[in-house]
Amino acid sequence: MLTDMDISRRAPLKDIAVLGAEFGLLPDEMQLFGKTKAKVDLRVQQRLAEQQQGKLIIVTAVTPTPHGEGKTVTTIGLTQSLKALGNKVCACIRQPSMGPVFGVKGGAAGGGYAQVVPMQELNLHLTGDIHAVSNAHNLGAAAIASRLYHETRLGKAEFELQSGQNYLDIAPNGIRWHRVVDHNDRCLREIEVGLGENNGPAYTSGFDITAASELMAILALSRNLADMRARIGKLVLAVNRQGAAISAEDLGVAGAMTAIMADAVKPTLMQTLNGAPCLIHAGPFANIAHGNSSVIADDIALKLADFVVTEGGFGSDMGFEKFCNIKARQSGLTPSAAVLVTTLKALKANSGLTSDADINAPDQARLEAGFANLNWHINNVARYGIPVVVAINRFATDTDAELNWLIEAVAGTAAFGCELSEAFSQGEAGALALAQTVMRACEQPSEFTLLYPDDMALEAKLSTLAEVGYGAAGVSLSEAAKLQLQELSALGYADLPVCMAKTPLSISHDPQLKGVPQGFIVPVRELVLNAGAGFITALVGNVMTMPGLGLVPGYLKIDIGADGEITGLG
């Protein structure tokens, strides 16, 4: 079989202006970026305001393993097969981060014959949205640091006299806004800034990866540009010496930050290998961030397509949970069905196996042991009141015996159906049965249900998410988190929903606990206010909001020829 890159390069691409027109966009609603990408102008939202919505399908997975479950492959494969069956369909996915692209994972365009193309453009800059988020975020950081500098240098009276602005009384330890960069740069996790002469005062700070920026969550959750502007105004950049929140609006930087994101608010249209439209918007990392694609992209796609396929990162405890309790809660755009991706390898790995040889070999006992993880995720998704279709992403080495056992085992669960997906090797022909079952699932009666109501207290939300959402015995707050809980309550933000940043490699907080962990207590290390995005992030266990590069980083195999051809991507 060809490499992903070769398949992408050889694909006959439809001119994106033609594809967009067929999708239902007017020429003036598309801003072309070459022949393969177009930004979609938000005027289309007004034009289609009264249009009936299609069905939203959310793709999630069992607890992920290093072997790759193929969630994006299945998302794109399902989209391709829905198109092959004659449906109007659109995929809504997130822009890949360059952190993993150059770190270890490779691209995030799907793979094999289920890809968004050209994958090189998707995996690198796309149309610059992540750069815009980085840049807008770091303007906020420069602004609050500079205000600290000038206020400290001049004192209240002189500052107000010379600047014509109110003295905010910011202290170095009151700054709450990190900086961001779209790479895995471990040594920026904790830094001391403002050193040297006349650059201070010094304070301890750090960088997160851009996908973890609150601005990325705002991009994902805003309904339109005006909503984004209002949310950016609410960003809390610091808490002053009197304990008052200092917002981006207070600092006068919210308009400029939004101006930097004026183009980023528009989703980017690309295509799958068989010419289905795909909207790319917002960023990944449903472990450390909200990590879902955007409300705006879903909204536009649901007006133009009968079926919209989106994905939540990692297992159903991660991206799917955030999709429901944050994104759907805020947007009101609720799913008609869920697809839960699994593989034989993933189940064996979830039984505790680690070596490639063990995982690739038939092993009924291990498969049965790992099945508990799948069943947990089926029940977890069903709890939200929507039908669940299990998609078994087939690998070439999978045996029929094991596949058949798994299909039968799923028949005894709460799942609505179960189908093999061979989209990776067969493209649009490989997920036709899955597409048909998903179409039937979308016709089922469903009642989308959130895990907790808006007006529950913050601590109770944390407990509910841990106990019901992860099956924990409870949560424990660090001393720092307890103080932060007090600060958040005093600032009036205790009614926000909760976004837990935790390892995706276990349903629990501990990546070593495979299968269906029980009896564990979720340790909340830190609480971070996201006043603009509208949630509180709880950092759990050892989770880091800045990854590091591994010992054998992905960039080693990447190069470019004199003709501009990039090798080693994806």
Place this chain on the structure above:
Amino acid sequence: MLTDMDISRRAPLKDIAVLGAEFGLLPDEMQLFGKTKAKVDLRVQQRLAEQQQGKLIIVTAVTPTPHGEGKTVTTIGLTQSLKALGNKVCACIRQPSMGPVFGVKGGAAGGGYAQVVPMQELNLHLTGDIHAVSNAHNLGAAAIASRLYHETRLGKAEFELQSGQNYLDIAPNGIRWHRVVDHNDRCLREIEVGLGENNGPAYTSGFDITAASELMAILALSRNLADMRARIGKLVLAVNRQGAAISAEDLGVAGAMTAIMADAVKPTLMQTLNGAPCLIHAGPFANIAHGNSSVIADDIALKLADFVVTEGGFGSDMGFEKFCNIKARQSGLTPSAAVLVTTLKALKANSGLTSDADINAPDQARLEAGFANLNWHINNVARYGIPVVVAINRFATDTDAELNWLIEAVAGTAAFGCELSEAFSQGEAGALALAQTVMRACEQPSEFTLLYPDDMALEAKLSTLAEVGYGAAGVSLSEAAKLQLQELSALGYADLPVCMAKTPLSISHDPQLKGVPQGFIVPVRELVLNAGAGFITALVGNVMTMPGLGLVPGYLKIDIGADGEITGLG
């Protein structure tokens, strides 16, 4: 008169695909970004390899003042008037940095009726080149820091065993590669990174503004993608414990860094208000960086146009000097004429006046005193063997008497000619005489001459630049600079040309010394190797490679409406 933004918004724009075709580009040589921007594919270089070159005109200025001399206005105005006279012409300018856009200065698209449009797109992301430089640069930084982390953690034997890579023996104090961000963020000038548990070892580092990145100089100086790839391979990211240079190639990250810049290597085509083509490429800041637009853009423009107008930032001691001794030296693309921009205000400010009222009032004595600065710059440009045309950028408050005196005074200098420019208020009609005189200047015999030969020793180059280039009595090296000179010589880089980073506000290193300073000694604080760009940067006096935000930053007046209209830019 309308604001710059209103003039830009009301301008009837030509579809960039049509403009590009009229300019001589084939459809496949343009990658469209909407209707107003297109990246130019470098295949055009091969197609036009045998084409005769047009004339290159470099626009420079007297020592700049806070009042604005209008160098970009004159560059664009001259381009517009050359077009109005029926010439095939192209402007080649640099992409603005968001640091000044949100800091204090506003945009860099020209102004009034001499603008590149749409100015909003030019001043914000353009086609993402600066973002690509930031991102590629910071991947290099993450790579060297991560290598330090893994080598330190594992030691030589384990590192080589586990990673399959050579142990480079990097020490924390051997890292030579900063990080960059495209904002004015003072508190990042000096930072300590790698703090906290398992993120180290800690080392002292800092951020520069992206325009000061060596990658930006490489983008400007490369002849093509293969040249850029080779230069990025030569970047020295660290010096190890044995004193050996560790390059981006040694680290295996050069290919990935270049891949990130695969689109940035293509210049962006835009247009002036009267529809003349304009290529935008590379970054600004000829004080702290090389700061000239790109060799690639010049090369393409010279094949397609009879006249190419480019600019060197700040006074002729800054951008023009670097244009000659670095860019023209490396590329062989030499200028046929120079335009030296001055204003009445600039000359009075260069006489030592500071208040706006004083500078706007007629004052013959001050004008005559400030004239010395203009005369110095005329002689400085003439030293390079090319004809100099003085352009007096006229302000509404200028009196005829003072303008006439200045025109007569210039007649007694080494200048080839002197014309008023009223491009700001009159557009293409405002610089016709200037355009005609520049066309005549281009017909003059000229012999472009560099300030020093390639094979002069590094210290002698520093002295020559200071003494001949700035009129100093000599240079002095700090103890740190002396050690760095030894290191550079030991590494074999002592034959590179010199790029001095100094204040642009005086011909000397001291911004307080106005007019024509004499007898000063240029204090070299630090020497920085740019092995890929091919020069040594000497940091002089107090110059900073990361600006700070002022007390009343530019972002305060910037906002965006629900319709996407940005206010307060430029």
